[in-house]
Amino acid sequence: MKIGILTSGGDAPGMNAAIRSAVRQAGALDIEVYGIWRGYQGLVDQDWRPLTSRSVANILQRGGTMLNTARCQAFRLPAVRTQVAKDLRDAGIDGLVVIGGDGSFTGAGLLFEEHGVPCIGIPGTIDNDLPGTDRTLGFDTALNTAIDAVDRIRDTAISHDRVFLVEVMGRRSGMIAVHTAVACGAEAVLYPESGEDTYEALVAQLRAGWERGKRSSIVIVAEGDKNGSAYAVGDRLTRDYHLDLRVVVLGHIQRGGSPTANDRILGSLWGAEAIKLLAAGEKGVYLGMKAGEMVHVPFARVHDPRPAPPAELTNLLPVLAR
Ligand code: ADP
Secondary structure (H helix, E strand, O other), X not given: OEEEEEEOOOOOOOHHHHHHHHHHHHHHOOOEEEEEOOHHHHHHOOOEEEEXXXXXXXXXXXXXXXXXXXXXHHHHOHHHHHHHHHHHHHHOOOEEEEEEOHHHHHHHHHHHHHHOOOEEEEEEOOOOOOOOOOOOEOHHHHHHHHHHHHHHHHHXXXXXXXXXXXXXXOOOOOHHHHHHHHHHOOOEEEOHHHOOOOHHHHHHHHHHHHHOOOOOEEEEEEOOOOOOOHHHHHHHHHHHHOOOOEEEXXXXXXXXXXXXXXXXXXXXXXXXXXXXXXXXXXXXXXXEEEOOEEEEEEXXXXXXXXOOOOHHHHHHHHHHOO
16 A cells, blocks of 8 residues: 655644654555645655665654645646646556645545545644634644743833733634634734734733733734724824833744644544554544544534634633733
8 A cells, every 4th residue: 555645834833743654554554645745736756765764763853744745726726626636647646645624625525526536634734723623733832832932021021110012823713813822821812713803902901900900901912803904003002092002913933833743642632543544444534632532533524613712712811911
């Protein structure tokens, strides 16, 4: 048996742990693994080569992905997927492990439905926003990076009695923002799922904190918040209340770095499981974790509503910010 493995869409710490685990589990089952470079672009270009246990040495602790990743518009075209399915058959590749987010799983689902190519998905996205799983690879690492940065910002915010707006990643999801806010004791959080008119509520929260004697505040802003970017909210607060505030955009530092223990272990569990499933003839699902148990989720479920930040956290935040 020959299995191809690729990483697609946004890179996430822990992807390498999953690649290493898949290759070594395959070795234990006498299955050959082909690494496919730059996601679906590598499928289109037939840019694949065999991976051995030695090719995946020393990657467990590294962020990013050794297979590189890309966004591949061509793969959205049915004719291109037809050609890819033929090329895979001709090369004798019997199945694929696809590590990525919802876009990557949409593509894998189509390749499976249209051409019967066995595909197993591994959630790899720092956003933690895939239906059917409590966790995705990279979320824990991104969160810990954000927390470390906000703790540093807190020191200077306190010293200067200042308001800081800290923008974290999450164009469509408030998962990183809300978890960071709770873990850092932020005074407030703005995120996409909370809707349009949150500016007045933010002002009320900051004012209430001031009246309770708080002289500095940290507001976490998800990049996709409906009020605009952290800079837009900052400009509005400065205009309306003449605050001497500061804005920090954490940006891509949240994507990189050595994966946390949780992401290494999750990647290791999912990488091996994906190979075992393909070997057992399973196809057309992605892996997940629900209440600590491994689950298999049909690709079609990527179109379900994305999970919102847990209400127990969003409700807790204003209580803890008193
Ligand atoms: P992520 O997997 O992190 O959500 P993207 O949304 O960029 O990242 O998707 C990664 C890749 O998956 C795209 O570049 C494209 O090759 C493929 N893809 C995304 N959406 C589709 C689609 N609707 N049909 C086919 N392929 C898709």
